[in-house]
Amino acid sequence: MRSKWKSALAGGGLGMVAALAPAPDAAASHQVPGFEADASRLVGAITTKGVVAHMNELQWIADYRNGNRAASTSGYAASVSYVRRKLEAAGYRTSTRSFDYPYFKEIGTPVLRAGGTGYTAETDFLTMELSGSGSASGRLVAIDVQIPPPATGSSTSGCEASDFPPAGATPAIAVVQRGTCDFAVKVANAAAAGYRGVVIFNEGQEDRTDLFGGTLGSPGALPAVSTSYAIGQQLVDLAEAGGTGQLEVRARSETRQTYNIVAETAGGRADRVVMVGAHLDSVPEGPGINDNGSGSAAILELALQMAKLKVQPKNKVRFGWWGAEEYGLHGSNAYVAGLPDEQAASILAYLNFDMIASHNYAWLIQQGNPDSAADKVVEQVFTKYFQRARLPYQYSPADGRSDYAAFSAIGIPVGGLFSGADAIKTEKQARLFGGVAGQPLDPCYHKACDTNRYISRRSTLVLSRAIADTVYKFAMTERDIRQENIQAAQARVMSAQAGEEARYQGPHLVR
Ligand SMILES: [Zn+2]
Numbered sequence: 001m002r003s004k005w006k007s008a009l010a011g012g013g014l015g016m017v018a019a020l021a022p023a024p025d026a027a028a029s030h031q032v033p034g035f036e037a038d039a040s041r042l043v044g045a046i047t048t049k050g051v052v053a054h055m056n057e058l059q060w061i062a063d064y065r066n067g068n069r070a071a072s073t074s075g076y077a078a079s080v081s082y083v084r085r086k087l088e089a090a091g092y093r094t095s096t097r098s099f100d101y102p103y104f105k106e107i108g109t110p111v112l113r114a115g116g117t118g119y120t121a122e123t124d125f126l127t128m129e130l131s132g133s134g135s136a137s138g139r140l141v142a143i144d145v146q147i148p149p150p151a152t153g154s155s156t157s158g159c160e161a162s163d164f165p166p167a168g169a170t171p172a173i174a175v176v177q178r179g180t181c182d183f184a185v186k187v188a189n190a191a192a193a194g195y196r197g198v199v200i201f202n203e204g205q206e207d208r209t210d211l212f213g214g215t216l217g218s219p220g221a222l223p224a225v226s227t228s229y230a231i232g233q234q235l236v237d238l239a240e241a242g243g244t245g246q247l248e249v250r251a252r253s254e255t256r257q258t259y260n261i262v263a264e265t266a267g268g269r270a271d272r273v274v275m276v277g278a279h280l281d282s283v284p285e286g287p288g289i290n291d292n293g294s295g296s297a298a299i300l301e302l303a304l305q306m307a308k309l310k311v312q313p314k315n316k317v318r319f320g321w322w323g324a325e326e327y328g329l330h331g332s333n334a335y336v337a338g339l340p341d342e343q344a345a346s347i348l349a350y351l352n353f354d355m356i357a358s359h360n361y362a363w364l365i366q367q368g369n370p371d372s373a374a375d376k377v378v379e380q381v382f383t384k385y386f387q388r389a390r391l392p393y394q395y396s397p398a399d400g401r402s403d404y405a406a407f408s409a410i411g412i413p414v415g416g417l418f419s420g421a422d423a424i425k426t427e428k429q430a431r432l433f434g435g436v437a438g439q440p441l442d443p444c445y446h447k448a449c450d451t452n453r454y455i456s457r458r459s460t461l462v463l464s465r466a467i468a469d470t471v472y473k474f475a476m477t478e479r480d481i482r483q484e485n486i487q488a489a490q491a492r493v494m495s496a497q498a499g500e501e502a503r504y505q506g507p508h509l510v511r
Contacts (some may be wrong), residue, residue: 001355002401002402003326006074024175030384031384037382037472037477041110042311043468044471045308045468046248047461050301051298051460052452053163054082054086054297055293055452056079056452058287061068062282063289065078067448068287069280070287071281071326072103076258076281079281079296080259080280081262082322090308091266091307092263092265094309095369096262097262101251102129102130103254103327110127110223110225110247110249111246112225113245115234115241124228126213126228128213128214128224129508135249135291136171136197136223136246136247139239139244140175140239140244141165141172142175142239143176143177145159145176145236146177148180148204149177149204150203150205153179154317156179156181157178157186158177158186159179159185159271161192166327173197173245174195174197175201175232176199177203178203178208178226179511180511182217183509186198187221190222197223197247198222198223198247199225199247201227201228201236202226204232204365208254213226214511258469260322260331260332264318268316269314269315269316270379271346272314272315272345272348273347274317274318274348274349275319276299276351276353277319278291278322279292281323281331284447286444289454290357291354294353294356294357295355298467299353302471317471321368331403332403332406340353348480349474349481350414351416351470352403352414352415352416353417353418355420356417356419356463358456360435360441360442361433361435361458362429362432362435363417363433365394366398366404370398377479381415382417385466385469392433394429398414402416417467419441419456419459420441422440423440425440429441467486
């Protein structure tokens with residue numbers, strides 16, 4: 001699960017739609033039409049011991065490799081080897097495909113000083129994700145700014161190379177206003193004109209006055225920070241008075257390579273593929289046994305048990321373990337971007353499992369696009385499992401924080417299960433699931449303590465079995481919910497066009 005970085009700034013948080021498991025109703029159907037296949041043999045083969053054994057192995061891998069399994073580390077490579085070895089021993093053919101992703105890590109406190117004032121990082125200004133590393137001191141130059149501000153989104157400051165007077169021989173820092181084009185464009189233009197650093201201040205109208213977080217999308221050439229409109233005004237005044245400033249960012253900002261591992265059943269229709277995915281990388285801060293050793297272990301054990309029981313799926317089942325999820329969903333994005341249209345069209349649904357063993361768990365059915373009838377069907381198939389098993393559950397609206405996002409964006413029906421990350425357990429959830437209200441669902445989310453000693457075995461078993469049941473029903477269905485999604489895909493294209501000016505890459509604004 002991806003961090004909800006500075007949610008107050010990025011806007012939007014993780015909402016939870018409450019849904020008490022209704023009392024079993026004899027009149028209500030316990031199956032979704034077309035998804036009636038009896039998975040009990042496969043579900044019964046999924047055991048706590050079987051799933052936890054994989055999580056223990058991933059813990060052991062991290063213990064011997066700097067305590068984590070983050071993308072591009074030896075811990076990640078060993079995790080992939082383990083998954084591959086297990087799959088191949090069970091008769092699967094596996095494939096790995098590498099991809100590049102932008103890596104960014106700040107390694108020092110950034111500095112912004114101007115006209116004798118030292119500004120405070122995090123409070124007054126933020127380093128842009130993928131900012132270049134380095135320091136700049138020199139003249140402040142305001143680049144085609146508009147004060148008072150123009151209508152929201154319409155400042156063109158820094159969008160054209162010609163906005164920048166050549167910096168010349170004396171070092172200069174560009175003071176640029178947010179609006180119209182991506183931050184990356186403004187920074188690239190400043191670099192081309194010979195500037196040494198860039199401050200991008202908020203545009204000044206409506207919700208664009210405060211400090212905001214942004215990304216350059218790929219490693220930038222110059223140190224770049226963002227700030228509020230108010231501080232932007234101070235910098236512009238100083239620039240007009242011939243003042244100077246200092247800007248420093250210390251970071252590793254570079255393109256790195258990592259890979260995904262994919263395997264599929266030999267049997268089943270190739271034109272009807274059920275995809276099951278989990279990210280295999282951890283954050284650098286810890287071993288990532290819940291996030292997401294747990295989802296990885298559950299789908300691995302499912303693949304192994306399907307082979308062992310010689311399940312003959314009607315539809316092909318393809319398993320994907322994604323890399324670099326924690327740096328911005330890069331593995332699943334790369335996979336989807338690399339799918340030829342014909343192959344993308346063959347995917348019946350994508351089911352995502354990111355965190356199923358949260359210590360203070362809630363059982364959450366991950367919803368897809370609310371406009372998609374097909375996503376609703378996926379949600380129902382999961383729901384029926386909990387209802388038949390008389391287990392509590394809730395719904396979690398799609399927030400784009402995990403690997404289903406790339407699949408959903410091209411109109412593939414999506415859904416999933418997860419047991420909670422940094423959201424605080426409510427009183428109601430404590431009544432439904434037990435555990436401690438007022439504490440995070442996973443108190444070790446993205447921390448060093450996300451170990452195999454701090455997982456819920458009960459949640460691991462319940463959700464692993466719910467996964468097995470649902471995947472089996474999708475493997476056996478003859479229903480085609482993709483057709484039900486076509487209208488939704490069209491609606492999505494229209495809403496994407498309507499929301500053109502505020503755009504995100506993961507949790508970060510790009511403009
Ligand atoms: Zn995560």
